[in-house]
Amino acid sequence: MIELSPYALRLALYLALMLLFGRMLFIRPAPARRIFLPLAVIALAVVLLDAAVRVTGVLGLPLAAVDQATVAWFTTATPVGEAALVRALALLAMLPLLAASAKVAAARRVILLPLSAVALASLAWNGHAAAGDGIRGALRLAAGTVHLLAAGAWVGAIAAVLHLALRTQGPSLRERTHELWQVAHGFALPGTVIVALLAMTGTYTYVDLQGSLQTLFNTAHGRWLLFKLALVAGMLGLAALHRWRLVPALATAIRGGWQFRPLRSLRHSLTFEAALGLLVLACVAVLGTLDPLA
Template sequence: MGDSLTVAIRFALYLDLMMLFGLALFGLYGLKGKERASGTVLRFESLLYCTSLLGIALSLVALGVLAKSMSGVSGFMELHHHFFQMILTGTDVGLSWQVRIAALLFAIVGISQYKRFATASLWGVTVAGAVALASLAWTGHGAMGEGSRGYWQLIGDVLHLLAAGAWLGALAAFALLLRCKSLKGEHEARLLARVLTGFESVGAVIVVVIGLTGAINYLFIVGPRIDGVMLSTYGALLFLKGLLFGAMIALAALNRFHLSPLLERSVRNGEYSVAVSALRRSLAFELSMAVVIIALVAWLGTLSPEVE
């Protein structure tokens, strides 16, 4: 029960902080000028507020679960204040927790200025979201290295998280743009087509970074071998994650080379309902696989593979 709760909280934190960072970043590279105003295209203000507040709540729960597991007590009511203080001041995980809370509070302050300075607010939330998301690297295998090797491993894990967050945020933004209520007319369809085309170069960079850092992280954690690893639970989950990532790349390529150009042609012809429906189906599959991958990452972070 304890392991299941830990995995569930890790999954929720990963999902929430990736959304916070990814959505704010999408607002910067995907939209222009007045399009960034909350409610014009996306309800950024409410979306970012909710993810920031949820991130704080989940972080508090995660700290309680960690304290309970480290203290060995049977119930949360038995935990003492000094034990929390010891975790916060005496462990790297506690330090990363404080950094995450500070970043999320900064994000909330930034969002409060959204109506007046939309672009500056998005920059502030993007930076704060990146810091909050990066702090999760200290709760997994990214913090297990020592010396200079440990720093490189941590950097690789942070870059992996940020790239994954950028991809998930973009998928969530596209899903919101593809809602029936959002596509009210030709103007919205043209905007969607332009944003999809604009994501092509960003998406390519994201895929390359995820692929490279994923391979580097594997070498740091397991070593240059696969024999024996695939027979373990860790190896099986990692293999499944790789398969899903490959399927996501295939769907992204389908969107890039077929569905996005189809939408552009359809908008010019004045009939885009078929192209939009095809994009909705493709995106639903891609977003579902992304969520499953994040669940696998949350689970993998609690396992201890053999390290060479």
Template structure:
């Protein structure tokens, strides 16, 4: 029961922080000078406030769970202020948690009192989102190492998380732009096409980053070997995650080389609506696969990779 709750909190927190970083990121790099239009279309201000608020609440829950594990307490009432003070001031995970809380509160303030449609405010929001998401690395398997290897693993984890945020942020942004209410004019269709076409080169960089850092993370955890992948829970989850990644890659390729050109041709002939149902279906499936991958990551983070996957660290 406790393990299930831990995985659930981690999963929702990962999804929340991924969107918090990814939504402003895709507006900046995928739409360039049209970023403010996208921010308005997807109601980014409200999304940032909601996501940051949820992130704060989930982070508090996660800290309580961490405190119970580290103190050995069986009830929340057994936790004293000194336990939280010790974790936040003397452990890397606690310091990372405190940094995340500050970043999330700054996002709320930025969204409430700033102009998230401006390029500077969007960049600030994205930067704070990156910081909050990067802190997740300190609750992962990177903490199993010491010295330089520890920070190499953290770096790989952070790059992996940011690349994933870019991809998932793009999927959610395109899905929101594909709502019928957002496609009432040719200008809105051009905005959608601009994002889909602009994501082509960004997607290539994201895929390369995910592959390189994914391989690096596996090698840092299990070494250069494949034993145990089919005989352990950790290995099977890892293979499931890889299968979902391949599915996402296939759908992204179909979007890039078939559906986006179809939309462009339809816009030229006044029949853009022909391509829209296919795009919606593809994005729904791809987003669903991404959510399942985040669930797998949350689960993997609670498992001991040494059980069946013997580390062979350099």
């Protein structure tokens, strides 16, 4: 039987780190204390909780029995612990920069963005992406890292555009809608690049792990992967709907006689896309624990 708590923890870990990186990547500087600082604090809390669960699981000890020597061994002598340490240090380094000012200035963002990328990329240091040696292992790790960063960019962009679509404070509704249109319209090219990177790195990794059509249909990993791909296909369909219909309709509503319906339709579609994205991450949380060939 599937244990829910480990999968939920993995889902929270992926979601927090992807939101932090993706929001930092695409949206212009925003109030730090309102968006990025809480995200960084939540991400750090999840990272520490994940590390605690892993070390107690490896040693079969209760959390109260874990001492300083155990923590030192875990973070310096195990690949999982080393990755968790780098993850935590990257997030800790972000906190004073985010708390120092109400705004994420451009100079701070130059430092914050690589730190958030390192925290997210460190998830690839364990599991399937790190299962290899030599050049082949390096290529697999690189593909896994790029796949994670591209996925984080997509998740963060969806969250950012949805936030703009749902916000009720600030300028007038028409001005907020115009800003939403600018951001959604400007995401067309980056979105295409992200999808291409996800497709190429995902295909390469699966083939490199000796995946085939047979394992795709006849293994638990393959069936979960098919479910994930079906969800991603749904997200791509919605992204196409946004680009070719809903966003142009929003522009028409802004230029011509104002109508609320295009904005409402885009809100609903973005909410549905975000829900599909959450299900995709849930699949990723399960896939990371399964053998691709079994």
